[in-house]
Amino acid sequence: MPATDCEVLTILYFYRPNPMENKPVARTLRLLSQLMELHDENPFKIKSLANAAFKVDKLPYRISGKSLAEMEKIDGIGKSTATKIVELLETGSITELTDLISATPEGVVEMLGIKGIGPKKIAIIWRDLGIENVGELYYACNENRLVEAKGFGLKTQEEVSKVIEFRMASNGKFLYAQVDSVAGELFQNIKNLLPDAIISYTGEFRRCCEIINELSFLVGSSDVRSDVETLTQSDILQNITVKEHHVSGETVNGLLVDIALVNNLAFHYELFAQTGTEDHVKAVTGRISEDIKEADSEGAIYKQANLAYISPELREGDTFIEKAAQDQLPALITYQDLKGTLHNHSTWSDGVNTLEQMALYCQDHLKLEYLGMCDHSKSAFYAKGLSIERVLQQHEEIDHLNKKLSGFHIFKGIESDILNDGSLDYPDEILQRFDFIVASVHSNLKMDREKATVRLIKAVENPYTTILGHPTGRLLLSRKGYEFDYKKVIDACAANNVVIEINANPLRLDLDWRWHQYALDKGVKLSINPDAHRIEGFLDMHYGVLAARKGGLYKEMCLNAFSLEEIKKEFESKKQVINAHR
């Protein structure tokens, strides 16, 4: 089995020769052979190293106890490998390995640990697709980019995606979307075991956090002791432990679960206390002098504190306390408020479904009024970005479909790459043909904060930019995203009437909800964009809505909650501003 990233780290930084173990030696040799293959070195050397790694692993005695001369004589090892093993045991590393590692991005070394794709394929992923870490690779599977690469197919892509999901899970952190279905199932299982109990989610999951460390439940019971016993005896979780009135364990995927049981009378107070962050709970209880441990509802607790009821999503710190005190909490956006979907990809660039399939799905299944197509622009060559000629052809198809569809409209958009200097990807005479433009960064993501800020502001100041797409480029649990001065960029959006995207892909949820209030206060509208690359991708809007609610978004400030007529006017007025300045 290839080394996992954890093992790689162990080998690199913490290697201490362990006389009891041949495994670390075998793993190091294997990693060296993989890196040599990745860098296209002599195939005979690679093969003999891989072979030696296998042999060392299977030896019935400790390799560290042998001298160089003795090692050389072991079948399948030979002089050159024996010298490397001695170097490793004496110094903790092999020079050749250290050199190769320094010539390889860290994330690419990590990718070598993914089961099912060998170094040859990793080389293609890295060199041809420009993917440099596991998170980008996972996202590329989502965007269907592996299918096109040499030696890959839909099946490999699906396998790779599954293996990565499993690896992400092994870090103990999960995306909200990964927990979603498990949570529902578990809820039902608890309900089946304890039909008379009151059950609710609490903690991160009830607050709709983008990353979940632990899925927690609260159970209100008339006989806590007996219900604890019932849960403990059940098989709804693995590795069950009991501590006071908490039953804890994990799911098959390694998600930690905590079920707290309380007496019915204490249920509502505990629900309140176990849902909000510590700061939030303190801020609320600090305003109450009487005993509220047996409140009838969470609403009653907020009322006692002279606050309007605060939805679970908003119970982070004291951000919304002031608004609740003045009864000025926003009416949070709901999925039903969405009237259309902007920023989506079809087979014109890297999507799976045709433009017509995407449109019909939105009209018939999602009951939306409009679809904004935003295939990739020409610089995104890896995603079959559209040449000017193809843009014009696509516009013909859209015109044709718009005549055919009644009560539904397709908007001509593009996801224009923001080039290194902040400019957009087409000349003005092409840009002006679109109804709207999403401007996103896809290349050169490793900029310093200042450069990134200047680059983004330049794109925002371009009169053709309608929406700033996935502003930080982050991929949750795997890629941090570039840093920039949020306030300056958001202020620029306000000054230039540019909408900011909340990319609804569960891996992105970018713009982060922590910045929504700042944007809204500045008068910047947000747009919940699925960035769908296939029809199922539209369903991600659900996660976008949750993130938007967490940020306090309300429908009046959500671009795709505008009706077809309203959004037509919005796009039109932006164009008028451009024309007035020409």
Ligand SMILES: [Zn+2]
């Ligand atoms: Zn994009």
Ligand SMILES: [Zn+2]
């Ligand atoms: Zn996109």
